[in-house]
Amino acid sequence: MQSYPDWLIAELRSDHAGETGAVMIYRGILAFCRDETLRDFAQRHMATEQGHLRLIEEVLPKHQHSRLLPIWRVAGWITGALPALFGPRAVYATIDAVETFVDHHYQQQLDRLDAEQIFPELRAMLARCQEEEVHHRDEAREMHGGVVGALVRGWGRLVGFGSEAAVHAARRI
Numbered sequence: 001m002q003s004y005p006d007w008l009i010a011e012l013r014s015d016h017a018g019e020t021g022a023v024m025i026y027r028g029i030l031a032f033c034r035d036e037t038l039r040d041f042a043q044r045h046m047a048t049e050q051g052h053l054r055l056i057e058e059v060l061p062k063h064q065h066s067r068l069l070p071i072w073r074v075a076g077w078i079t080g081a082l083p084a085l086f087g088p089r090a091v092y093a094t095i096d097a098v099e100t101f102v103d104h105h106y107q108q109q110l111d112r113l114d115a116e117q118i119f120p121e122l123r124a125m126l127a128r129c130q131e132e133e134v135h136h137r138d139e140a141r142e143m144h145g146g147v148v149g150a151l152v153r154g155w156g157r158l159v160g161f162g163s164e165a166a167v168h169a170a171r172r173i
Contacts, residue, residue, distance in 0.1 A: 002059065004119070009064055010171040011109050015126075016056045017066040017170035018102065018163070021076030022049040025098065028080025029091055038088045041143070042080075045095070045136050052129045059122060066170040075166065079159060083152075090152050092144035097156035099137030101163040106130035 004012070026046030033039055066072065079098070083090035106126055113123040148156070 002119070002122070004059075004122075007112075008109075008119070008122075009060070012056060012060040013064055013066050014105070014167045014170040015109075015129075016053070016060055017069060017072045017166065018105070019049055019053040019056055020069055021072040021079070021166065022046075022098070022102075023053060024073045024076030025080035025094075028077040028082075029084045030080075031077075032081055032084035033088075033091065035088050037143075038084075038091055041139070042091075048132050048136070052132070055125055055129065059125070066173060068169060068173050072166060072170070075162065079162070083155065086152075089144045089148060090155070092140040093148045093152045093156055094159055095140035096137055096144065097159040098163060099133050099140065101160050102133045103130060103137060105163075105167060106133065 023046055026042045026049065029042040030039060030046075033042065079094065080091070083094040106129060109126055110123060110130065113119055113126070
């Protein structure tokens with residue numbers, strides 16, 4: 001297995017935690033959603049997130065995974081389940097918020113890898129994951145049509161803040 005610098009191990013740990021949470025978001029959605037279009041969206045995107053999780057597990061040794069994974073699983077499930085109770089528009093706005101954060105998170109990693117000109121294979125893998133996350137965001141944004149109420153906008157800000165806090169914690173623990 002490749003040896004990575006500490007900063008990159010921390011980033012991969014946060015990526016692994018995030019992909020774990022993402023899988024659980026879709027499981028939370030599927031637990032309550034009966035809308036067939038949304039169920040199809042959730043199943044397709046969950047499969048992609050499971051693929052990202054497998055890719056990261058191939059490069060990040062198990063002993064380097066976040067010790068907070070049980071928390072990320074519960075938080076992810078709740079992040080999917082709660083908006084599913086309020087309907088498709090709330091779910092799509094949630095996915096938009098999550099994936100907007102994830103896009104920026106991956107971009108920071110890609111920028112540093114580019115600046116240091118290291119690990120081109122890992123960089124390519126992360127760029128592919130980012131591209132798929134952006135596709136999820138764009139599809140969700142198209143589905144909610146940019147029309148969300150104040151409550152859903154507030155929820156989106158909370159989800160973004162929670163995602164940022166989770167990344168900071170996962171980098172360390």
